[in-house]
Each structure stands twice: as C-alpha cells, then as structure tokens.
Amino acid sequence: MRADAEALDTAADAMTQRMLHGAKYAIQFTKASINAGLRLTANAVIDRAAAYEGITMMTEDFRIALDAFRAKTPPEFQGR
Numbered sequence: 001m002r003a004d005a006e007a008l009d010t011a012a013d014a015m016t017q018r019m020l021h022g023a024k025y026a027i028q029f030t031k032a033s034i035n036a037g038l039r040l041t042a043n044a045v046i047d048r049a050a051a052y053e054g055i056t057m058m059t060e061d062f063r064i065a066l067d068a069f070r071a072k073t074p075p076e077f078q079g080r
Contacts (some may be wrong), residue, residue, distance in 0.1 A: 019027055056062055060080040068075035 021062045061075075064077055065075045
C-alpha cells in the first residue's frame with residue numbers, strides 16, 4: 001500500500017512539473033473549461049438533491065436516525 005502512495009506522489013509531482021513549465025494559457029483555459037462544466041453539472045444536481053433531502057427528512061427512518069444519533073445508539077431502520 002505504501003508503494004502505491006509513493007508511486008502516486010511521484011506521478012503527481014511529475015505532472016505538477018510538466019504543468020508548471022507548460023503552455024500557461026492552454027492550461028489556464030482548459031482548467032476554466034473543465035471547471036465551467038463541473039459547475040453546470042453541480043448546479044443541475046444540487047436542486048434535485050436538496051428536494052430529495054427534504055423528502056427524506058419527512059420519513060420515519062429520518063426520525064429513527066435522528067433519535068439514534070441523539071441517543072448515541074445504532075439506528076434500527078424500518079424502510080419507511
């Protein structure tokens with residue numbers, strides 16, 4: 001496992017060096033494009049996720065989870 005972490009660090013360092021000495025504007029605009037796409041995806045998902053969270057909070061299982069959390073005991077979900 002440690003060898004995998006070291007290999008990942010080595011690869012990340014090599015990529016960092018290539019980017020540091022690479023085409024500044026190409027890297028900058030590629031990053032901006034990727035981030036714009038990620039923002040669109042996140043914005044499209046976040047409203048739906050919030051709605052589902054609201055529905056979840058109205059279930060019996062949510063109440064069970066909340067009570068168990070407060071009591072510091074494992075929840076026993078009912079699927080309702």
